[in-house]
Each structure stands twice: as structure tokens, then as C-alpha cells.
Amino acid sequence: MKEQGASFCRTQLPRVSRTFALNIPLLPGPLDLSVTVAYLLCRIADTLEDEAAGAHPGALLDELGGLVSLEPGWEARARSFARRARLALRDEAPAAEAELVLETLLVLETLASLPSWVHPPIARCVRTMTGGMNQMQRMHGGSGQVMGLPDLQATFMYCYYVAGVVGEMLTGLFIASSPRVAWREKRLMSRAPAFGRALQLTNILKDVREDLDRGCCWLPRDRMAAHGLTPATLVLPSLRSRAVALMDELVAVARRELDVALEYSLALPAEEPGLRLFCLYPLFFAVATLNAIEGNPAVFDPEPVKMGREAVATLMRLTQERVSSDEALRALYAGCSRASRGGMEAWT
Incomplete structure (x- = not known):
């Protein structure tokens, strides 16, 4: 499963980002995969913000911010999140981004497989980002x-x-x-x-x-x-x-x-x-x-x-x-x- 997740993340990166597909491979390992995973998690949040149909997906963003802590039971919660988040997207959402949202569990499994020093900066970033998106939407x-x-x-x-x-x-x-x-x-x-x-x-x-x-x-x-x-x-x-x-x-x-x-x-x-x-x-x-x-x-x-x-x-x-x-x-x-x-x- 570790190899499957890493393969998905590396393959999905150029499908959702032209710029970061150019510069992330320049990083030494395991930074390259760590930053790839971090980027994809942020992209999931960005897709929810940009492509959700109807009401702003504040609850889904909060849920994503909690999932990155990888607390016990996160796998089942991630499966449920991915299904509901994919259904929340507009029909016109880019196919690669919709697929990324649907495979949130694979991205999180790859995060879990990375060295422990990788986890705190990524978790803090995603929690701050999703909370901030909700705050800015209220201001917007x-x-x-x-x-x-x-x-x-x-x-x-x-x-x-x-x-x-x-x-x-x-x-x-x-x-x-x-x-x-x-x-x-x-x-x-x-x-x-x-x-x-x-x-x-x-x-x-x-x-x-x-x-x-x-x-x-x-x-x-x-x-x-x-x-x-x-x-x-x-x-x-x-x-x-x-x-x-x-x-x-x-x-x-x-x-x-x-x-x-x-x-x-x-x-x-x-x-x-x-x-x-x-x-x-x-x-x-x-x-x-x-x-x-x-x-x-x-x-x-x-x-x-x-x-x-x-x-x-x-x-x-x-x-x-x-x-x-x-x-x-x-x-x-x-x-x-x-x-x-x-x-x-x-x-x-």
C-alpha cells in the first residue's frame, strides 16, 4: 500500500500542477515525496474551496484539517470524507482534481508512511490553511x-x-x-x-x-x-x-x-x-x-x-x-x- 500511495502521488502531481511538477523532483529524498504529499493535501483543500457546488464546504475543510493529524481511526474517516467531498464538487470540476479528492486516503496513507519529522509541519500547514479558508470565506x-x-x-x-x-x-x-x-x-x-x-x-x-x-x-x-x-x-x-x-x-x-x-x-x-x-x-x-x-x-x-x-x-x-x-x-x-x-x- 505504501508503494501504491507513493506512485499515485508522484503520478498525480503533474496532472494538477505544472509548476510544482517541475521543481519538486529537484528536492532530495525523502523531501521530494514529503513535499509532493503536502502539495496534494493543500490542493485537495483548494479544490474544495474553488469547486464545491452550492454552499461553501466549511465542514469538509474542517474535517480535512483534522484528518492530517492521523489520529486513531483516521483511515475510516478518510474513506468517508473522500466520498462526501467528491460528491460536493461541481460537475465542471477538473477531472484530475476530482480524482485527487476521491483518493484522499491514498495521499494520507503516504503521509503516514513518511518519517515522523515530516508530520508536524504538514499537519500544522493543512490545519491553518483549512481554518483560514473558512475564515476568509466569511469575510469574502x-x-x-x-x-x-x-x-x-x-x-x-x-x-x-x-x-x-x-x-x-x-x-x-x-x-x-x-x-x-x-x-x-x-x-x-x-x-x-x-x-x-x-x-x-x-x-x-x-x-x-x-x-x-x-x-x-x-x-x-x-x-x-x-x-x-x-x-x-x-x-x-x-x-x-x-x-x-x-x-x-x-x-x-x-x-x-x-x-x-x-x-x-x-x-x-x-x-x-x-x-x-x-x-x-x-x-x-x-x-x-x-x-x-x-x-x-x-x-x-x-x-x-x-x-x-x-x-x-x-x-x-x-x-x-x-x-x-x-x-x-x-x-x-x-x-x-x-x-x-x-x-x-x-x-x-
């Missing part, structure tokens, strides 16, 4: 109207609950797995939430139109109001210049978070290139994504703004070549941040 509304969040502080709080806690979890796993990392705990932990928040805020900006089409908005209402906008008017062609100005303001906020995320990544020892690359890949992808969003009215169109495969491959190669040099990585980061939309020549 639930009236059937697309509300947005009250202010930037609330948007940051949401980013913490769905991603900042992941940064903390990863840091806990890194510290427990490597003596080289352990002595840098203070430098890493102080920056870990920003590492996660930066990536999540970038995703919120990239997916603004997709979220609106699903009836969600995680942008701050006060900043929208400052530009004469509401969630209902964000995509109106007649107000496109205001929407772009709002987006550029929030892109600047995300860039400041990415600056901290860079310092987090460089605080990892150069002698652990797998850990560094694990963090640097999504960091540089986020920089390129913000370049594509900034000043770009197409972010409000139905077709999502995405990085091309060539850009992804180029960033991976450039990062690999510089992974052991803080100076070279800082120069690459500065060059990427200055690059114009789609301008790969500025990164070389």
Missing part, C-alpha cells in the same frame, strides 16, 4: 454576489492562509532535513510567509478574470474603489484604463513581496542546490508573469495570460547556471524585473 461574503476583500491587509491575510503557511511548512521541512539549513532558521522563518504570499498574490493577479467568471474576487475593495471600480465593473471595456491602473498598483505590491522571496531563496545554502532551485523556479516564473501582466489590458480578457514554454525553459536554464552564486542570481533577478513584456533578451 457568501451572499451570492462577487464581493472582493475589504482591503489590502485582508488580501494579504488570504495570501497567508493559502500560501504563506506553505512557506512556513517548507521551511520547517528544509530545517528538519538538512543541518546546513538548520542554522539559518531565523533568516528563513522571518521571510517564509512573504515567499508564499508573493507567489499567491501573483496568481491572484494573473487569474483575476478566471476568478471573476467563477464568482470570486480576492482583490481589495478599497483599492478598487480608489480607481472607481467594483468587482462587477472590473472587466468593462469602457473602464479598462482604470482596471489596468489598479492592476499596476497591485503588481508593484507583488514585486515588493518578491524582493523578500528572493532573500528567502538566497538564505538557503548554496551547498543545497536542489532546495534553492525549488524556490527559485517559481520565483522567477512569478517575475516573468508580473512582467506579462503589468500595463496589459489582456489580463481582463477571457483568454488567460500565460508564460510560453520557451520562456519557462529559458528561465530554468538561466537559474540552473547561476544557482551557486548569489551575485549572479541577484543580477538575473534585476534583469528579469526590468524586462519588458515578453522581452527574453533582457534576461541573458
Whole structure:
């Protein structure tokens, strides 16, 4: 059963995440499987939040947060949870994510098979995430109207609950797995939430139109109001210049978070290139994504703004070549941040 669960987790990862399928295999064992399991558990929570039909699945999220503690009798509870959680999803939910929810027991069995030092950071992360999702849903509304969040502080709080806690979890796993990392705990932990928040805020900006089409908005209402906008008017062609100005303001906020995320990544020892690359890949992808969003009215169109495969491959190669040099990585980061939309020549 242990091998079956591990095989399922490794096979399912690229079906539900393009980015993490690229960087998780760079981690040494057993970190690679540990982070895979952690990601899939978080993805189950995210799927429930995004794809549940009808009422918000608060009870299911609470139940998932309890299951990760692996208390006696968890196997039977996990079987029951998986059936009910799968039935709670919309018919339109992505097939791979629906399958993942249905196989929650396999993911938890794999968690149980991992070394004991893996369990506390993952359990804390999933419990904090599911509890935070419920809290933010109450703040977000639930009236059937697309509300947005009250202010930037609330948007940051949401980013913490769905991603900042992941940064903390990863840091806990890194510290427990490597003596080289352990002595840098203070430098890493102080920056870990920003590492996660930066990536999540970038995703919120990239997916603004997709979220609106699903009836969600995680942008701050006060900043929208400052530009004469509401969630209902964000995509109106007649107000496109205001929407772009709002987006550029929030892109600047995300860039400041990415600056901290860079310092987090460089605080990892150069002698652990797998850990560094694990963090640097999504960091540089986020920089390129913000370049594509900034000043770009197409972010409000139905077709999502995405990085091309060539850009992804180029960033991976450039990062690999510089992974052991803080100076070279800082120069690459500065060059990427200055690059114009789609301008790969500025990164070389």
C-alpha cells in the first residue's frame, strides 16, 4: 500500500500542477515525496474551496484539517470524507482534481508512511490553511454576489492562509532535513510567509478574470474603489484604463513581496542546490508573469495570460547556471524585473 500511495502521488502531481511538477523532483529524498504529499493535501483543500457546488464546504475543510493529524481511526474517516467531498464538487470540476479528492486516503496513507519529522509541519500547514479558508470565506461574503476583500491587509491575510503557511511548512521541512539549513532558521522563518504570499498574490493577479467568471474576487475593495471600480465593473471595456491602473498598483505590491522571496531563496545554502532551485523556479516564473501582466489590458480578457514554454525553459536554464552564486542570481533577478513584456533578451 505504501508503494501504491507513493506512485499515485508522484503520478498525480503533474496532472494538477505544472509548476510544482517541475521543481519538486529537484528536492532530495525523502523531501521530494514529503513535499509532493503536502502539495496534494493543500490542493485537495483548494479544490474544495474553488469547486464545491452550492454552499461553501466549511465542514469538509474542517474535517480535512483534522484528518492530517492521523489520529486513531483516521483511515475510516478518510474513506468517508473522500466520498462526501467528491460528491460536493461541481460537475465542471477538473477531472484530475476530482480524482485527487476521491483518493484522499491514498495521499494520507503516504503521509503516514513518511518519517515522523515530516508530520508536524504538514499537519500544522493543512490545519491553518483549512481554518483560514473558512475564515476568509466569511469575510469574502457568501451572499451570492462577487464581493472582493475589504482591503489590502485582508488580501494579504488570504495570501497567508493559502500560501504563506506553505512557506512556513517548507521551511520547517528544509530545517528538519538538512543541518546546513538548520542554522539559518531565523533568516528563513522571518521571510517564509512573504515567499508564499508573493507567489499567491501573483496568481491572484494573473487569474483575476478566471476568478471573476467563477464568482470570486480576492482583490481589495478599497483599492478598487480608489480607481472607481467594483468587482462587477472590473472587466468593462469602457473602464479598462482604470482596471489596468489598479492592476499596476497591485503588481508593484507583488514585486515588493518578491524582493523578500528572493532573500528567502538566497538564505538557503548554496551547498543545497536542489532546495534553492525549488524556490527559485517559481520565483522567477512569478517575475516573468508580473512582467506579462503589468500595463496589459489582456489580463481582463477571457483568454488567460500565460508564460510560453520557451520562456519557462529559458528561465530554468538561466537559474540552473547561476544557482551557486548569489551575485549572479541577484543580477538575473534585476534583469528579469526590468524586462519588458515578453522581452527574453533582457534576461541573458
